[in-house]
Amino acid sequence: MKKIFATIAATCLSATVLLCGCSSFPFSGSNGRDGVDGKNASVYEYYEMAKTIHGNDYTIDQFLKDYLSYTSDELEKAFGLQGSINRSLRSAVSIAAQFNGGSTSLGSGVIVDLNKESGDAYVITNCHVIYNDNTTHSYPRNVYLYLYGQDTDYNDEDNRFDATVVGASIAYDIALLKVTGNTLLKNSAAEAATFATEEDIYLGEEVYTIGNAEGQGMSATRGIVTKDREAIALNISSRYEGRSDHTYYYNVIRTDTTINEGNSGGALFNSKGEIVGVINSKTDEDGVEGMGYAIPASAVKRLYPLMRESYEKSNSRNTKFDRAHFVVESDFSKAEMDSIGSQSKIQVKSTASASTWDSENNRLVINEKVSVIRDSYGLKAGDLITHIKITDGATVVADMDVTRLYHLNDTLLAARQGNTVIITVQRGQETVAVTANITFTQFS
Secondary structure (H helix, E strand, O other): OOOOOHHHHHHHHHHHHHHOOOOOOOOOOOOOOOOOOOOOOOHHHHHHHHHHHHOOOOOHHHHHHHHHOOOHHHHHHHHHHHHHHHHHHOOEEEEEEEOOOOOEEEEEEEEEEEEOOOOEEEEEEOHHHOOOOOOOOOOOOEEEEEEOOOOOOOOOHHHOEEEEEEEEEOOOOEEEEEEOOOHHHHOOOOOOOOEOOOOOOOOOOEEEEEEOHHHOOOEEEEEEEEEEEEEEEEOOOOOOOOOHHHOEEEEEEEEOOOOOOOOOOOEEEEOOOOEEEEEEEEOOOOOOOOOEEEEEHHHHHHHHHHHHHHHHHHOOOEOOEEEEEEEEEOOOOHHHHHHOOOOOEEEOOOOOOOEEEEOOOOEEEEOOOOOOOOOOOOOOOOOEEEEEEEEEOOEEEEEEEOOOHHHHHHHHHHOOOOOEEEEEEEEOOEEEEEEEEEEEEEEO
16 A cells, blocks of 8 residues: 655655746745645645646546545545445444443444334344343344434433434344334434445455444444454353354455454444444454454344344344255154254254365255255255255245355245245255245344
8 A cells, every 4th residue: 555645745846837937836834944835735636736736627536646646446446435434324223222221331233124214223233232231132222223323322311312222132143123213313414324245354354443442432443354264152141141052153354454342233334334243252262463353244134124024024033043944854764863853944054063165165064964855845965966946936035145154044934934945966976846834033
């Protein structure tokens, strides 16, 4: 990245002044007598100086090309990122969650659905921002949201608006907030952020986050993806902190973007301003820096509608949701069936003995003791899962190649009761489409 120094701009402009035959440097106060007059001038001030030479039609893009040797691609990237960050600021919120007993949790969130006319919105944050199991009620009595520029005083009732927790999942560390009929939101510059359409995020991809770091109001920090997927252990319980039986394993993206207390729940954006993750933690070991984590958008963008649908059906907060798993009929012997009681179906998922991940082929493999009674709809031992498609009648809900393990698990979050799930497998030399048997189990 090029370094912009005011002295370079000053030198370039001085040379231009001489070439143009001007006798004096056209900027009041920068006479150089003490050697420091020009050091605090910004690049925009030097740009204004350049306009006195080249005319008012002289653009800042042209100025940067002429005096700071920026290429067109570099300019497009720099201004594109600046525009993305400024748009994302309008989607970000600071959060203050007040619990019984007087404790307050400060965090961040991102608007993912907004109706300016009605003043309604849905906001995503982390579950641990609005959850405290060490209080009488685990969820807050009040949740206040603050837009960018209005988050300098958390006691300013004129610059905050109420939100309600309508969904929360400890298993994914994601929560959904609802804002209803808010006048402040109606009259604001707020806008909803969008999710990245790409399922994968890549090592080295440029990202930034906007959050309420240390409760000091929203700010942006930038970095790259340093690991595209990994699992981390996290205990978000306040009452049972440190207890292994309250530890969850989260599938996350790692980034060197600076993360501090209060960034939790803020979106991780790509350079286009699309949500690629939701910040949820950082490594807190002494001496370890540049290791922040985010729940991937591939899961969040499917979990959020599930939470919303659940709330809108019941009009009350939900903390348990139905998640789809595809299952296969077992052909175990009677003795084997007796040993596992009445269980006649085995869930096929990444942690179950019914399947393993073939890292060489990047495919989920169905294990030996799992096959089918009827070939018309089942999976067989040795099948390599290569594709998943979910349909609701004639409507395609999801259509995904399975080249990573999370493709399967994340995509299944989009399935609903009554949907058809078609699994494409490689079976020996054949490619076979199997209509999978689906079951739904609750998770919180």
